[in-house]
Amino acid sequence: MKRLAVILLFVSFTFVSIDLFAWGQKGHDIIACIAERHLTEKAKENIDKILGGKSMIYYSSWMDNVQNSPYWKGGYDRTKTWHYFNVDEGFTPQNMPRNPKGDVLSAINMLIDSLGTHQKELSDSVKFDYLRMLIHLVGDMHCPMHVGRATDRGGNDFPLKWFGSKTNLHSIWDYNMVERLHAWSYTEWQQNLDRCTKEEFDEMSAGSPEDWLTETWKITCGVYGYVKPDDNCSYKYMYDYAQVAEHQLLVAGYRLAALLNKIFG
Numbered sequence: 001m002k003r004l005a006v007i008l009l010f011v012s013f014t015f016v017s018i019d020l021f022a023w024g025q026k027g028h029d030i031i032a033c034i035a036e037r038h039l040t041e042k043a044k045e046n047i048d049k050i051l052g053g054k055s056m057i058y059y060s061s062w063m064d065n066v067q068n069s070p071y072w073k074g075g076y077d078r079t080k081t082w083h084y085f086n087v088d089e090g091f092t093p094q095n096m097p098r099n100p101k102g103d104v105l106s107a108i109n110m111l112i113d114s115l116g117t118h119q120k121e122l123s124d125s126v127k128f129d130y131l132r133m134l135i136h137l138v139g140d141m142h143c144p145m146h147v148g149r150a151t152d153r154g155g156n157d158f159p160l161k162w163f164g165s166k167t168n169l170h171s172i173w174d175y176n177m178v179e180r181l182h183a184w185s186y187t188e189w190q191q192n193l194d195r196c197t198k199e200e201f202d203e204m205s206a207g208s209p210e211d212w213l214t215e216t217w218k219i220t221c222g223v224y225g226y227v228k229p230d231d232n233c234s235y236k237y238m239y240d241y242a243q244v245a246e247h248q249l250l251v252a253g254y255r256l257a258a259l260l261n262k263i264f265g
């Protein structure tokens with residue numbers, strides 16, 4: 001009986017996790033790996049201290065895990081809405097009514113303000129949490145289906161097929177694209193994407209979190225317009241969107257590095 005209860009708990013955890021995960025672990029690892037390569041020495045040192053010597057990659061998906069874990073007693077339920085920003089058809093990020101429980105933009109701005117201006121007032125454990133959240137959420141903000149419509153729960157209720165298997169638009173962008181595009185490890189992704197000059201890095205990491213969110217939303221509009229429910233997405237879809245997916249992972253890494261250098265450098 002005890003064994004059955006454990007299995008049921010595991011199954012329910014798995015189900016809850018699947019449609020809420022962002023980019024999948026691979027995407028977040030790639031973004032953190034790219035960002036780590038662009039930290040200043042001073043930022044690296046300060047971040048190392050807060051993370052207790054672990055890498056940013058080690059913690060890149062921590063925020064997805066704690067929000068879903070039934071075992072976690074840390075009170076992270078309130079962060080569930082922080083992973084996305086809904087924009088329904090006919091709205092823009094600027095005129096869409098905001099989620100009163102918070103969204104990825106308000107969360108990132110709060111984290112930047114707290115870690116930047118008010119860092120001295122934060123306890124070590126809050127600083128540790130906030131840094132891990134920032135590492136994760138800058139990634140989420142660049143995932144097109146994290147700026148999806150509320151009406152279909154960010155594409156979770158938009159049924160599609162991926163190479164013939166049933167899935168949905170959210171999962172294709174969180175997981176399938178990254179896993180199918182290249183059979184690379186996150187370090188190989190970094191080596192193959194992260195090849196820009198310092199000028200290109202500066203140009204790509206310019207702007208504010210609101211600008212970046214708006215950029216993602218424009219991509220999201222195209223993503224919605226490209227398919228109809230129950231379409232089968234395969235090679236054509238993958239190649240048409242390969243550069244977009246790769247670009248989003250790269251700029252997310254660059255922007256995360258720029259933010260962290262500003263705060264900790």
Ligand SMILES: [Zn+2]
Nearest residue numbers: 022064083140
């Ligand atoms: Zn997330």
